[in-house]
Amino acid sequence: MIREQIEAKLQAAFEPVFLEVADESYRHNVPAGSESHFKVVIVSDCFAGERFLTRHRAIYGALKEEMADGVHALALHTYTQKEWQGLQDVVPASPPCRGAMRA
Numbered sequence: 413m414i415r416e417q418i419e420a421k422l423q424a425a426f427e428p429v430f431l432e433v434a435d436e437s438y439r440h441n442v443p444a445g446s447e448s449h450f451k452v453v454i455v456s457d458c459f460a461g462e463r464f465l466t467r468h469r470a471i472y473g474a475l476k477e478e479m480a481d482g483v484h485a486l487a488l489h490t491y492t493q494k495e496w497q498g499l500q501d502v503v504p505a506s507p508p509c510r511g512a513m514r515a
């Protein structure tokens with residue numbers, strides 16, 4: 413499964429203290445069973461001193477094969493351990509799908 417591939421690559425690249433990868437494909441107008449939209453919450457001190465854009469580019473770099481082979485979108489929430497303190501219950505929800513939802 414693609415979710416497990418994403419988790420393994422992010423674990424190896426960033427050694428996170430917390431990692432959650434959620435398949436949100438069901439929220440989008442895609443065929444049933446698609447694995448194309450994911451929400452990633454990752455906490456790693458590898459992000460210390462880095463802007464969010466730099467963090468996101470690093471994640472996209474680690475997942476370049478998945479992005480080229482069917483993953484359409486990642487909702488990325490990247491934190492250092494210090495930033496993560498007190499945020500565990502307030503991670504933003506992913507934005508609604510811009511396309512029509514399946515009935």
